Amino acid sequence: xxxxxxxxxxxxxxxxxxxxxxxxxxxxxxxxxxxxxxxxxxxxxxxxxxxxxxxxxxxxxxxxxxxxxxxxxxxxxxxxxxxxxxxxxxxxxxxxxxxxxxxxxxxxxxxxxxxxxxxxxxxxxxxxxxxxxxxxxxxxxxxxxxxxxxxxxxxxxxxxxxxxxxxxxxxxxxxxxxxxxxxxxxxxxxxxxxxxxxxxxxxxxxxxxxxxxxxxxxxxxxxxxxxxxxxxxxxxxxxxxxxxxxxxxxxxxxxxxxxxxxxxxxxxxxxxxxxxxxxxxxxxxxxxxxxxxxxxxxxxxxxxxxxxxxxxxxxxxxxxxxxxxxxxxxxxxxxxxxxxxxxxxxxxxxxxxxxxxxxxxxxxxxxxxxxx
Ligand code: G6P
Numbered sequence: 001x002x003x004x005x006x007x008x009x010x011x012x013x014x015x016x017x018x019x020x021x022x023x024x025x026x027x028x029x030x031x032x033x034x035x036x037x038x039x040x041x042x043x044x045x046x047x048x049x050x051x052x053x054x055x056x057x058x059x060x061x062x063x064x065x066x067x068x069x070x071x072x073x074x075x076x077x078x079x080x081x082x083x084x085x086x087x088x089x090x091x092x093x094x095x096x097x098x099x100x101x102x103x104x105x106x107x108x109x110x111x112x113x114x115x116x117x118x119x120x121x122x123x124x125x126x127x128x129x130x131x132x133x134x135x136x137x138x139x140x141x142x143x144x145x146x147x148x149x150x151x152x153x154x155x156x157x158x159x160x161x162x163x164x165x166x167x168x169x170x171x172x173x174x175x176x177x178x179x180x181x182x183x184x185x186x187x188x189x190x191x192x193x194x195x196x197x198x199x200x201x202x203x204x205x206x207x208x209x210x211x212x213x214x215x216x217x218x219x220x221x222x223x224x225x226x227x228x229x230x231x232x233x234x235x236x237x238x239x240x241x242x243x244x245x246x247x248x249x250x251x252x253x254x255x256x257x258x259x260x261x262x263x264x265x266x267x268x269x270x271x272x273x274x275x276x277x278x279x280x281x282x283x284x285x286x287x288x289x290x291x292x293x294x295x296x297x298x299x300x301x302x303x304x305x306x307x308x309x310x311x312x313x314x315x316x317x318x319x320x321x322x323x324x325x326x327x328x329x330x331x332x333x334x335x336x337x338x339x340x341x342x343x344x345x346x347x348x349x350x351x352x353x354x355x356x357x358x359x360x361x362x363x364x365x366x367x368x369x370x371x372x
Pocket of ligand 1: 365368
Protein backbone atom coordinates (compact mmCIF):
# COMPACT_ATOMS: atom_id res chain seq x y z
CA UNK A 1 0.00 0.00 0.00
CA UNK A 2 0.95 3.67 -0.33
CA UNK A 3 1.34 3.92 3.46
CA UNK A 4 3.84 1.06 3.51
CA UNK A 5 5.83 2.88 0.88
CA UNK A 6 5.97 5.95 3.13
CA UNK A 7 4.50 8.20 0.45
CA UNK A 8 6.94 7.06 -2.25
CA UNK A 9 5.77 5.46 -5.50
CA UNK A 10 8.05 2.46 -5.02
CA UNK A 11 9.73 0.68 -2.14
CA UNK A 12 13.00 1.17 -3.97
CA UNK A 13 12.68 4.97 -3.76
CA UNK A 14 11.82 4.73 -0.09
CA UNK A 15 14.77 2.45 0.55
CA UNK A 16 17.18 4.71 -1.36
CA UNK A 17 15.98 7.62 0.78
CA UNK A 18 16.41 5.60 3.98
CA UNK A 19 20.12 5.07 3.37
CA UNK A 20 21.51 7.81 5.64
CA UNK A 21 19.55 6.31 8.53
CA UNK A 22 20.43 2.72 7.59
CA UNK A 23 24.11 3.64 7.55
CA UNK A 24 23.88 5.50 10.88
CA UNK A 25 21.95 2.61 12.49
CA UNK A 26 24.58 0.13 11.35
CA UNK A 27 27.31 2.24 12.95
CA UNK A 28 25.35 2.83 16.14
CA UNK A 29 27.04 1.53 19.28
CA UNK A 30 29.95 0.10 17.32
CA UNK A 31 32.33 3.06 17.64
CA UNK A 32 32.91 4.43 21.13
CA UNK A 33 33.39 8.08 22.14
CA UNK A 34 37.16 7.77 21.65
CA UNK A 35 36.82 6.51 18.10
CA UNK A 36 37.67 2.95 19.13
CA UNK A 37 35.76 0.15 17.46
CA UNK A 38 33.68 -1.88 19.88
CA UNK A 39 32.69 -5.11 18.17
CA UNK A 40 32.45 -7.49 21.13
CA UNK A 41 29.27 -8.82 19.54
CA UNK A 42 31.51 -10.56 17.01
CA UNK A 43 32.13 -13.43 19.35
CA UNK A 44 35.39 -14.54 17.77
CA UNK A 45 38.09 -14.02 20.44
CA UNK A 46 40.85 -11.49 19.64
CA UNK A 47 43.45 -14.30 19.95
CA UNK A 48 41.75 -16.14 17.13
CA UNK A 49 41.46 -12.97 15.01
CA UNK A 50 45.16 -12.27 15.51
CA UNK A 51 45.97 -15.75 14.17
CA UNK A 52 43.91 -15.40 10.96
CA UNK A 53 46.21 -15.68 7.94
CA UNK A 54 43.68 -15.69 5.13
CA UNK A 55 40.26 -14.16 4.59
CA UNK A 56 37.77 -15.35 2.00
CA UNK A 57 34.58 -13.42 1.32
CA UNK A 58 31.67 -15.26 -0.30
CA UNK A 59 28.40 -13.77 -1.51
CA UNK A 60 26.06 -13.42 -4.50
CA UNK A 61 24.72 -10.50 -6.50
CA UNK A 62 24.93 -7.08 -4.91
CA UNK A 63 26.39 -8.55 -1.70
CA UNK A 64 29.25 -9.91 -3.81
CA UNK A 65 30.03 -6.38 -4.98
CA UNK A 66 30.15 -5.25 -1.34
CA UNK A 67 32.58 -8.12 -0.76
CA UNK A 68 34.77 -7.03 -3.67
CA UNK A 69 35.07 -3.57 -2.14
CA UNK A 70 35.80 -5.12 1.27
CA UNK A 71 38.84 -6.88 -0.17
CA UNK A 72 40.55 -3.54 -0.87
CA UNK A 73 39.81 -2.31 2.65
CA UNK A 74 40.76 -5.54 4.43
CA UNK A 75 44.07 -6.03 2.67
CA UNK A 76 45.04 -2.39 3.10
CA UNK A 77 44.19 -2.04 6.79
CA UNK A 78 44.98 -5.54 8.03
CA UNK A 79 47.67 -6.84 5.61
CA UNK A 80 45.87 -10.20 5.68
CA UNK A 81 45.53 -11.74 2.20
CA UNK A 82 41.87 -11.57 1.21
CA UNK A 83 39.97 -12.93 -1.74
CA UNK A 84 36.35 -12.41 -2.68
CA UNK A 85 34.51 -15.02 -4.63
CA UNK A 86 31.03 -15.71 -5.91
CA UNK A 87 29.58 -18.26 -3.50
CA UNK A 88 28.45 -20.47 -6.38
CA UNK A 89 32.00 -20.67 -7.79
CA UNK A 90 33.81 -20.99 -4.48
CA UNK A 91 31.89 -24.04 -3.29
CA UNK A 92 32.67 -26.25 -6.25
CA UNK A 93 36.34 -25.64 -6.96
CA UNK A 94 37.83 -27.36 -3.91
CA UNK A 95 39.15 -24.16 -2.28
CA UNK A 96 42.01 -24.28 0.22
CA UNK A 97 41.06 -23.42 3.80
CA UNK A 98 42.18 -24.25 7.31
CA UNK A 99 41.53 -23.27 10.93
CA UNK A 100 43.28 -19.96 10.43
CA UNK A 101 41.02 -19.02 7.50
CA UNK A 102 38.24 -16.54 8.20
CA UNK A 103 35.34 -16.80 5.79
CA UNK A 104 32.98 -13.82 5.65
CA UNK A 105 29.56 -14.61 4.19
CA UNK A 106 27.59 -11.51 3.18
CA UNK A 107 23.84 -11.81 2.66
CA UNK A 108 20.93 -9.42 3.03
CA UNK A 109 18.32 -12.16 3.41
CA UNK A 110 20.46 -14.74 5.16
CA UNK A 111 18.73 -17.38 3.03
CA UNK A 112 20.64 -17.40 -0.28
CA UNK A 113 21.30 -21.07 -0.99
CA UNK A 114 24.61 -20.62 -2.83
CA UNK A 115 26.03 -18.57 0.05
CA UNK A 116 24.72 -21.05 2.61
CA UNK A 117 26.28 -24.01 0.79
CA UNK A 118 29.60 -22.12 0.58
CA UNK A 119 29.69 -21.43 4.30
CA UNK A 120 28.74 -25.01 5.18
CA UNK A 121 31.61 -26.20 3.03
CA UNK A 122 33.98 -23.71 4.70
CA UNK A 123 33.03 -24.87 8.17
CA UNK A 124 33.51 -28.51 7.17
CA UNK A 125 37.09 -27.56 6.24
CA UNK A 126 37.60 -26.04 9.70
CA UNK A 127 37.39 -22.37 8.69
CA UNK A 128 35.70 -19.84 10.99
CA UNK A 129 32.69 -18.15 9.42
CA UNK A 130 31.51 -14.62 10.15
CA UNK A 131 28.15 -13.68 8.63
CA UNK A 132 27.28 -10.12 7.66
CA UNK A 133 23.51 -10.22 7.43
CA UNK A 134 20.43 -8.02 7.53
CA UNK A 135 17.87 -10.56 8.71
CA UNK A 136 17.80 -11.56 12.36
CA UNK A 137 17.80 -15.25 13.05
CA UNK A 138 17.95 -16.28 9.39
CA UNK A 139 19.76 -19.44 8.30
CA UNK A 140 23.16 -17.98 7.32
CA UNK A 141 23.86 -16.29 10.68
CA UNK A 142 22.45 -19.30 12.55
CA UNK A 143 24.92 -21.58 10.83
CA UNK A 144 27.91 -19.22 11.20
CA UNK A 145 30.39 -18.96 14.09
CA UNK A 146 29.63 -15.26 14.50
CA UNK A 147 27.48 -12.55 12.99
CA UNK A 148 27.62 -8.82 12.48
CA UNK A 149 24.13 -7.61 11.65
CA UNK A 150 23.51 -4.75 9.27
CA UNK A 151 20.69 -2.52 10.51
CA UNK A 152 19.13 -1.49 7.22
CA UNK A 153 15.65 -2.53 8.34
CA UNK A 154 13.45 -4.62 6.03
CA UNK A 155 14.35 -4.28 2.35
CA UNK A 156 11.36 -5.00 0.11
CA UNK A 157 12.42 -3.93 -3.40
CA UNK A 158 14.13 -6.79 -5.22
CA UNK A 159 17.06 -4.58 -6.27
CA UNK A 160 19.22 -4.08 -3.19
CA UNK A 161 20.10 -0.51 -2.17
CA UNK A 162 20.17 0.27 1.53
CA UNK A 163 21.27 -3.27 2.36
CA UNK A 164 24.26 -2.76 0.04
CA UNK A 165 25.35 0.44 1.77
CA UNK A 166 25.06 -1.16 5.19
CA UNK A 167 26.98 -4.23 3.99
CA UNK A 168 29.77 -1.85 3.03
CA UNK A 169 29.65 -0.22 6.45
CA UNK A 170 29.81 -3.64 8.14
CA UNK A 171 32.75 -4.65 5.95
CA UNK A 172 34.64 -1.44 6.80
CA UNK A 173 33.92 -2.04 10.48
CA UNK A 174 35.31 -5.57 10.25
CA UNK A 175 38.38 -4.41 8.31
CA UNK A 176 39.10 -1.55 10.70
CA UNK A 177 38.45 -3.77 13.71
CA UNK A 178 40.83 -6.44 12.47
CA UNK A 179 43.40 -3.70 11.87
CA UNK A 180 42.83 -2.42 15.40
CA UNK A 181 43.05 -5.90 16.99
CA UNK A 182 46.20 -6.78 15.08
CA UNK A 183 47.85 -3.37 15.53
CA UNK A 184 49.06 -2.72 11.99
CA UNK A 185 51.20 0.24 10.98
CA UNK A 186 48.04 1.93 9.72
CA UNK A 187 46.92 2.74 13.27
CA UNK A 188 46.69 6.51 12.69
CA UNK A 189 44.92 6.12 9.37
CA UNK A 190 42.47 3.65 10.91
CA UNK A 191 41.69 6.17 13.61
CA UNK A 192 41.11 8.95 11.07
CA UNK A 193 38.94 6.76 8.84
CA UNK A 194 36.79 5.62 11.77
CA UNK A 195 35.97 9.30 12.35
CA UNK A 196 35.08 9.85 8.69
CA UNK A 197 32.98 6.70 8.69
CA UNK A 198 31.05 7.95 11.70
CA UNK A 199 30.03 11.03 9.66
CA UNK A 200 29.28 9.28 6.37
CA UNK A 201 25.48 9.30 6.78
CA UNK A 202 25.47 13.08 6.35
CA UNK A 203 27.40 12.75 3.10
CA UNK A 204 24.97 10.17 1.75
CA UNK A 205 22.23 12.68 2.59
CA UNK A 206 24.07 15.38 0.63
CA UNK A 207 24.21 13.11 -2.41
CA UNK A 208 20.49 12.35 -2.18
CA UNK A 209 19.71 16.06 -2.07
CA UNK A 210 21.39 16.66 -5.44
CA UNK A 211 19.91 13.82 -7.54
CA UNK A 212 17.44 15.72 -9.76
CA UNK A 213 19.94 16.20 -12.64
CA UNK A 214 20.73 12.46 -12.50
CA UNK A 215 17.02 11.62 -12.84
CA UNK A 216 16.70 14.01 -15.76
CA UNK A 217 19.74 12.46 -17.42
CA UNK A 218 18.29 8.96 -16.91
CA UNK A 219 14.99 9.92 -18.52
CA UNK A 220 16.90 11.22 -21.52
CA UNK A 221 18.59 7.85 -22.01
CA UNK A 222 15.43 5.73 -21.90
CA UNK A 223 15.70 4.72 -25.56
CA UNK A 224 19.34 3.59 -25.40
CA UNK A 225 20.27 -0.08 -25.69
CA UNK A 226 23.59 -0.12 -23.87
CA UNK A 227 25.30 1.68 -21.02
CA UNK A 228 28.88 0.98 -19.94
CA UNK A 229 30.42 1.64 -16.52
CA UNK A 230 34.10 2.14 -15.80
CA UNK A 231 35.95 2.31 -12.50
CA UNK A 232 39.30 1.61 -10.92
CA UNK A 233 40.24 0.35 -7.46
CA UNK A 234 37.07 0.42 -5.29
CA UNK A 235 35.36 2.21 -8.18
CA UNK A 236 35.56 -1.00 -10.19
CA UNK A 237 33.09 -2.99 -8.05
CA UNK A 238 30.93 0.16 -7.97
CA UNK A 239 30.92 0.06 -11.79
CA UNK A 240 29.83 -3.59 -11.66
CA UNK A 241 27.07 -2.71 -9.21
CA UNK A 242 25.88 0.21 -11.38
CA UNK A 243 25.66 -2.15 -14.34
CA UNK A 244 23.86 -4.84 -12.33
CA UNK A 245 21.26 -2.33 -11.16
CA UNK A 246 20.60 -1.29 -14.74
CA UNK A 247 20.21 -4.89 -15.93
CA UNK A 248 17.92 -5.76 -13.05
CA UNK A 249 15.68 -2.72 -13.35
CA UNK A 250 15.91 -1.25 -16.85
CA UNK A 251 16.50 -4.59 -18.68
CA UNK A 252 19.28 -2.88 -20.61
CA UNK A 253 22.58 -4.26 -21.71
CA UNK A 254 24.93 -2.84 -19.13
CA UNK A 255 28.48 -3.84 -18.34
CA UNK A 256 31.03 -2.72 -15.80
CA UNK A 257 34.73 -2.74 -16.58
CA UNK A 258 37.97 -2.03 -14.78
CA UNK A 259 39.06 1.15 -16.53
CA UNK A 260 42.59 -0.21 -16.95
CA UNK A 261 41.15 -3.00 -19.11
CA UNK A 262 39.68 -0.54 -21.64
CA UNK A 263 42.49 -1.01 -24.14
CA UNK A 264 42.26 -4.80 -23.78
CA UNK A 265 38.84 -4.99 -25.38
CA UNK A 266 36.04 -2.76 -24.14
CA UNK A 267 37.26 0.29 -26.06
CA UNK A 268 36.17 -1.51 -29.24
CA UNK A 269 32.58 -1.08 -28.05
CA UNK A 270 32.77 2.71 -27.93
CA UNK A 271 30.72 4.39 -30.64
CA UNK A 272 29.08 7.73 -31.22
CA UNK A 273 26.84 8.79 -28.32
CA UNK A 274 27.28 5.57 -26.28
CA UNK A 275 26.65 6.48 -22.63
CA UNK A 276 29.62 5.57 -20.42
CA UNK A 277 29.48 6.17 -16.70
CA UNK A 278 32.90 6.69 -15.12
CA UNK A 279 33.49 6.56 -11.38
CA UNK A 280 36.51 8.73 -10.65
CA UNK A 281 38.70 8.16 -7.59
CA UNK A 282 39.73 11.10 -5.46
CA UNK A 283 42.56 13.26 -6.86
CA UNK A 284 43.83 13.43 -3.27
CA UNK A 285 45.59 10.41 -1.85
CA UNK A 286 46.16 7.84 -4.59
CA UNK A 287 46.42 10.47 -7.32
CA UNK A 288 48.02 8.02 -9.76
CA UNK A 289 44.67 6.28 -10.09
CA UNK A 290 42.92 9.57 -10.67
CA UNK A 291 45.26 10.67 -13.45
CA UNK A 292 44.94 7.33 -15.22
CA UNK A 293 41.19 7.45 -15.23
CA UNK A 294 41.17 11.01 -16.54
CA UNK A 295 43.18 9.71 -19.54
CA UNK A 296 40.63 6.91 -19.94
CA UNK A 297 37.82 9.46 -20.05
CA UNK A 298 39.71 11.43 -22.72
CA UNK A 299 40.26 8.25 -24.74
CA UNK A 300 36.62 7.21 -24.82
CA UNK A 301 35.37 10.72 -25.42
CA UNK A 302 37.70 11.09 -28.38
CA UNK A 303 35.90 8.04 -29.82
CA UNK A 304 32.47 9.56 -29.40
CA UNK A 305 31.33 8.28 -25.99
CA UNK A 306 28.87 10.39 -24.05
CA UNK A 307 30.66 10.62 -20.71
CA UNK A 308 28.78 10.63 -17.44
CA UNK A 309 31.41 11.38 -14.84
CA UNK A 310 31.00 10.81 -11.11
CA UNK A 311 33.74 12.79 -9.39
CA UNK A 312 34.34 14.37 -6.02
CA UNK A 313 33.77 18.04 -5.30
CA UNK A 314 36.75 20.16 -6.25
CA UNK A 315 38.05 17.74 -8.87
CA UNK A 316 38.50 20.18 -11.75
CA UNK A 317 40.62 17.91 -13.98
CA UNK A 318 37.56 15.98 -15.18
CA UNK A 319 35.48 19.02 -16.13
CA UNK A 320 36.65 19.40 -19.77
CA UNK A 321 35.85 15.76 -20.56
CA UNK A 322 32.51 15.32 -18.80
CA UNK A 323 29.35 15.58 -20.89
CA UNK A 324 27.49 15.14 -17.61
CA UNK A 325 29.15 15.70 -14.26
CA UNK A 326 27.79 14.24 -11.04
CA UNK A 327 29.44 15.61 -7.92
CA UNK A 328 29.94 13.53 -4.79
CA UNK A 329 31.36 14.68 -1.44
CA UNK A 330 35.00 14.21 -0.51
CA UNK A 331 35.66 10.96 1.33
CA UNK A 332 38.74 8.82 1.98
CA UNK A 333 39.35 6.75 -1.18
CA UNK A 334 38.33 3.44 0.39
CA UNK A 335 35.02 4.84 1.63
CA UNK A 336 34.03 6.44 -1.69
CA UNK A 337 31.65 3.62 -2.71
CA UNK A 338 29.28 4.71 0.06
CA UNK A 339 28.65 7.91 -1.85
CA UNK A 340 29.41 6.92 -5.46
CA UNK A 341 26.95 4.00 -5.51
CA UNK A 342 23.99 6.22 -4.68
CA UNK A 343 23.71 8.14 -8.00
CA UNK A 344 23.87 4.78 -9.81
CA UNK A 345 20.89 3.48 -7.84
CA UNK A 346 18.90 6.63 -8.61
CA UNK A 347 19.94 6.44 -12.27
CA UNK A 348 18.77 2.81 -12.67
CA UNK A 349 15.52 3.39 -10.80
CA UNK A 350 14.62 6.42 -12.93
CA UNK A 351 15.58 4.70 -16.18
CA UNK A 352 13.40 1.72 -15.26
CA UNK A 353 10.48 4.03 -14.55
CA UNK A 354 11.01 5.90 -17.80
CA UNK A 355 10.94 2.58 -19.66
CA UNK A 356 7.70 1.63 -17.96
CA UNK A 357 9.18 -1.24 -15.96
CA UNK A 358 7.97 -2.53 -12.63
CA UNK A 359 10.64 -1.11 -10.30
CA UNK A 360 10.04 -3.15 -7.15
CA UNK A 361 9.40 -6.48 -8.85
CA UNK A 362 11.62 -6.77 -11.94
CA UNK A 363 10.78 -9.60 -14.30
CA UNK A 364 12.35 -13.02 -13.67
CA UNK A 365 14.05 -11.98 -10.42
CA UNK A 366 13.47 -12.93 -6.79
CA UNK A 367 14.42 -11.03 -3.66
CA UNK A 368 15.95 -14.10 -2.16
CA UNK A 369 17.17 -17.06 -4.19
CA UNK A 370 16.74 -20.16 -2.03
CA UNK A 371 17.68 -22.72 -4.67
CA UNK A 372 21.16 -23.45 -6.00
C1 G6P B 1 19.09 -11.93 -5.37
C2 G6P B 1 18.62 -10.49 -5.22
C3 G6P B 1 19.81 -9.56 -5.20
C4 G6P B 1 20.77 -9.96 -4.08
C5 G6P B 1 21.18 -11.43 -4.22
C6 G6P B 1 21.91 -11.92 -2.97
O1 G6P B 1 19.67 -12.11 -6.62
O2 G6P B 1 17.75 -10.15 -6.30
O3 G6P B 1 19.38 -8.22 -4.97
O4 G6P B 1 21.91 -9.15 -4.12
O5 G6P B 1 20.04 -12.26 -4.36
O6 G6P B 1 21.00 -11.90 -1.89
P1 G6P B 1 21.39 -11.90 -0.39
O7 G6P B 1 20.09 -11.94 0.37
O8 G6P B 1 22.22 -13.14 -0.14
O9 G6P B 1 22.17 -10.67 -0.09
